[in-house]
Amino acid sequence: MPYFDAASSAPLHPVARQALQASLDEGWADPARLYREGRRAGLLLDAAREAAAEAVGCRPDELVFTPSGTHAVHAGMSGVLSGRRRVGLGVTVSAVEHSSVLHAAAAHEAATGGAVTEVPVDRYGAVTPDTYAGALREDTALACLQSANHEVGTEQPVAEVAEACRSRGVPLLVDAAQSLGWGPVEGAWSLLTGSAHKWGGPGGVGLLAVRKGVRFAPRGPADERESGRSPGFPNIPAIVAAAASLRAVRAEAAAEAARLRALVDRIRARVPELVPDVEVVGHPEHRLPHLVTFSCLYVDGEALLHELDRADFSVSSGSSCTSSTLTPSHVLRAMGVLSEGNVRVSLPAGTPEAEVDRFLEVLPGVVSGVREKLGAPTGSGGPGAAAGADEAGGSLVVDALGRRCPIPVIELAKVFGEVPVGGTVTVLSDDEAARLDIPAWCEMRGQEYVGERPADHGVAYVVRRVS
């Protein structure tokens, strides 16, 4: 049963399971108590902290455990923003950070008025160090940059950005949730966060490292546990399991990364050959070893996931049609790439080659099946001979109001052959995904995206036929 969504959550590592079971007998007491059971629990917690700190590359007293990676991000950001209030209230983030970072920044802005500066990314999803450095201002209290993107796998230039931040005296928080199992984060970061269930540890454990010297003032109700930085009674067996499995995956990381990278390279190369009208997104080289993302024109992401699940493959998607908000992933949007029919494949450690091969066998039929049901245009060639247009100048209007992704793009493609070269098709749509997917369609098809303008009940997207 191939599970290809390690970037959401990895199956429990055997070492995590062993460590969890081994510490259930001694890890239940309050580690702050002076008696025997408390001391034993405290020793387990200390040992886990030392192991985790070594893997992170910090001192044990710089690292606290939190109930999740999300809590680590929230506590890290709010602690710096409170501690550096005198400097200012500004926050700089990349446009493709995890939602925990972006939502914390938005909450900060709403509560304090501190401005959030989003650093744009290139078409691969990466910031450039210069652009990032240019977004740091006098009143920037905190900068945030992920080590690698969770949706497309692109690695960020963390060391260069950290250096730029250091030279301006701005602490950089690195969300290392996706990469920490593969290795430590290089460079002069100030804070680092991680999430155990991403590397095969249990849920319920995050970590937050704060370098000595960073001004940090925990926000929220006082609680003396974890240096005052993470309230609540800790789940010590889970923490022990998290630290043990981080050590274990690190020991296997170099060999497993090389093996998975080869499998991912195969997917990156073969999918566009096997499936027409596909865009592979994310950086081809500077990327996580186990993760690849592609989008398929004329495909409903939810239907695609459903069919892949029926074929026993578990993957995730950044398409709007699989989210409750009806908007495409903010990552794909920031990259300006196609969002419809989006599939993220993230291989857990140990994925057999044969599962990847079977995925490549199954995928083409699944995609064509979904396209067929939607009545999508077939063949990847250009439009046929232009039919007569019904307006002066050879223009057509397609009314796709009320229709969701990928229908507006399908309707566009269906009629596109009917306008002469030089003519335009205008798509009326009230679907958020159209704003991303119609320009992406033009790019893939080599046609000209003219632009958008407001229209009754939606937006009019204009495309000109150039070939």
Added chain:
Amino acid sequence: MPYFDAASSAPLHPVARQALQASLDEGWADPARLYREGRRAGLLLDAAREAAAEAVGCRPDELVFTPSGTHAVHAGMSGVLSGRRRVGLGVTVSAVEHSSVLHAAAAHEAATGGAVTEVPVDRYGAVTPDTYAGALREDTALACLQSANHEVGTEQPVAEVAEACRSRGVPLLVDAAQSLGWGPVEGAWSLLTGSAHKWGGPGGVGLLAVRKGVRFAPRGPADERESGRSPGFPNIPAIVAAAASLRAVRAEAAAEAARLRALVDRIRARVPELVPDVEVVGHPEHRLPHLVTFSCLYVDGEALLHELDRADFSVSSGSSCTSSTLTPSHVLRAMGVLSEGNVRVSLPAGTPEAEVDRFLEVLPGVVSGVREKLGAPTGSGGPGAAAGADEAGGSLVVDALGRRCPIPVIELAKVFGEVPVGGTVTVLSDDEAARLDIPAWCEMRGQEYVGERPADHGVAYVVRRVS
């Protein structure tokens, strides 16, 4: 090895262990995902929610899981305070709430200026419904009352207070951390919080129930998990174990409560017979079945815990000398009872009678050993024939500045026999515990506590000999 600190954290219940292990294989995936592994994790989470809701006495969609009881309290309080901001910013709490409640109230006051009203308690640690009702004001947005006190075991009149709150339209949050394993909380409460490791579940799981109709606006960064009320990836195996063990302890609760109540009654009756100068605190009847607290005059709490630990008994203490803050427990202070030599015994389910009997055998020798080392007065009789006093009117001054609990009280007791009836002893002390323990000593000895006044480098506490 008798562990008598269940009120801090209970050993993992066998059912929790089984449920945890049984759900490790299926509980690691993201329950929000549509694929097979996600659906399985989601089913486990749904089932756990239903079981927990049934035990709490609410609808499943009224209950969310949090990473700890502390998180449940923080989220519950901040959610109501945000949601009812238009009503006002006032918070009413009992003076003996858990620190998570008091610290959240203090943080709210610091951030918003909303006043915190503390409802005093009687000498048993209970509020009276009338006093509580009288503390509700026009601008009270939230009221908080524990179901039973965590340090002395006294049950609060929750149903009556809930009714008073209901009639005034103020939502009542009940911190049920100490009682939820024994049974549901009766009455028209609006919010309820609990903590799994108190009933034999794993650490890392709390629960928050919010009745339909309560205005609730989650504070902090947006996160769609757990109805937007508890951020972060959940530890589903731990949640499953928490719910399963709650069910299991409830099935045994009535019989086990009766059995432990008898053992606690034995401690309550025998300790004052076996150990001189002891005050048993907390309500004699309206109390948790498994918890008893007493304080020993002339005893250093930390030394007492240390000696009990050497004798294999794990207990906790609200004495100032065992805390990092050098202040006695706020609960004992609010009750106005002796804090020195404080011992809380809380029996885990299944505690054998023989362990309690051995505790009663060991305790007198341990207490007298600690007293001997401190040079405490021996014998519980009144003072001997009064010695000549060194001032007019038969008064003495004892300088205990710089000396910590229990030394100021020991010094008082040592010289007390030297003043004539009608004379006074003035104790100079800069130890916070003296403010509580000197009046408590007077009460226990039947002497008159005259009062305190400021003095150089500390406070002067005046005691008059009346017999």
